[in-house]
Amino acid sequence: MNDITEIRWHGRGGQGAVTSAELLALTAIKEGNIAQAFPSFGPERRGAPVIAFNRISAGKPIRSRAAIAEPDIVVVLDPGLLGIIDVTRGLRDGGVLIVNSSKGLATVNSEIGGPWKLAVVDATAIARDILKRPIVNTAMLGALIKATGVVNLESLTQPLEERFGKLSEINVQACSKAYKEAVVMEYSPGVKKAEKVYPIEKSLSWKELNLGFVVTEMGNARSYRTGYWKSERPVRDNAKCIKCGMCALFCPEDCIHQDAEGYFEADEFYCKGCGICARECWTGAITMVEA
Amino acid sequence: METLSIYAPRLVTKRQSLTPGHRACSGCGEALALKFVMKALGRDVIVVMSTGCMEIISSQLPYTAWEVPWIHTLFENAATVATGVESARKALARKGASLPKAKVVAIGGDGATFDIGLGALSGAFERGHDFLYVCLDNEAYMNTGIQRSSATPYGASTTTQPAGKASFGQSTWKKNMPAIAVAHDIAYVATASASYPFDLMNKVKKAIAVEGPSYLHIFAVCPTGWRIPTDMTIRVGRLAVETGVFPLYEVENGKYSLNYDPPQLRPVIDYLKPQGRFRHLTPEMVDKIQQRVNKEYARIKEKAAQ
Ligand SMILES: Cc1ncc(C[n+]2csc(CCOP(=O)(O)OP(=O)(O)O)c2C)c(N)n1
Ligand code: SF4
Ligand code: SF4
């Protein structure tokens, strides 16, 4: 690795990628390093894929404040992101990839293996178990520390206490548990990254827009797939559904439509997985499951 | 009101003039309120919208979620631009142009309405333009990251008045914006909530039917800024009404009527408890809020009884 370690975090708005990056930088600074943490802000909202960055250096001043295109380390908080964006874009040969997934090391490796060290942990299960909520950022810090040693696990306790107050103890637990449970596959040189096309590619540059930024087609946001934002999706039990349409009424995306049989079906293309339809269903016919 | 509408969702038009593919947060109550407003307005409408979440999420280049004429204004001047559109149409009609019929509707957030655009709005009301102004009130400047506004309720933690050792969050009471609209002697003022969609849509229809200015104040739950789970949006909106925190009422030509008056209001704690922005409140502060809600609710009730 270089004098400056560069880390890229992939998560969804609201999952705490930015908090993780900040906690890591604070910990690194406590240990006497120089560190940066910053998010990449887009117009997208809670649920949408987001990125955050860290730079950590033992002594060399950090001059760059730019987004990190060729990271040494990539951390993926949400397993659903693996299929939709190229999380390992630019990841250096010999770098480290840390993934939250319930699928285990071998499966994840077969999906996005490459010339890097790979660590996998089921951070969602750990967070549900210990924090009672699927917020995985602190667990992922534990896995990151195990796989990379960028900071020491013990040094994280104080920043966690400062950030989470009363809730810090369970966050420390989540972090330690992930540290223990993360499984690591060492770097093997020469492995090739699989060529894949990812549905969310880079957004248009200004040069590709119409003159005067004119939008010529009304309602063309219909072609924008907000369905990639979700980490949970609604599933309907037809035995309980009374076809009342309450779910459709309250869907903020207006993406639930009646099918030929009269059932109200969520359009996966737009559904952001908010869970309102499940919560508002009179008969409890809808449950949210992992997307 | 709720029971009447059990099977009524089928009565709501499927037609979308605000399309899916918009980029509001998962579970956004403001986008939901806007969906209902647009369903009720139909297609013969020109929308003028101030800067804020709803503008940003519906107009990401090279996309637009709008299928009706839509103008993005500055943060502060939606009412003024609506004035201009309405006046221009009148002038054209006077000159003999045949224009398709269209209602002018200005939409702004609470920041745009209560704070920076208040003067512009007051002017447009006072001049008597024929337009509807819709305030989507999510009780802070959400687009720029949860800064307090004069619509932020007492005690709520925001990024500009965060709760902590030195502050308990918002230290002032929410401005009574509907009363300010009423003070302009306009024909129709009403409050509504996305948790009561049929009431909301009826009010939109009533508001556009009047000649001259009208004002609709919609309570819009923001799961991101209020720190609640995304699936709780409708529930929390309902609790605001059931506790009397946000009563649903209409003021027609100065005459108040309360649209939903439960025999017994729930305690405000039921509304405050699920929200992270109120997590730090002490029992004394909750009590203070309860007293205030009691007083204001009684005031509306008294006006409705007159
Ligand atoms: C004159 C001016 N000041 C500040 C801003 C930045 N700004 C854009 S939207 C916004 C807040 C909008 O708040 P609100 O009207 O409540 O709408 P919300 O985003 O909450 O829906 C601010 C401060 C601006 N666009 N123009
Ligand atoms: S979870 Fe349900 S309410 Fe939420 S976006 Fe998906 S279909 Fe709509
Ligand atoms: S910040 Fe709040 S109002 Fe804005 S898009 Fe997100 S949920 Fe909606």
Ligand SMILES: [Mg+2]
């Ligand atoms: Mg607002």
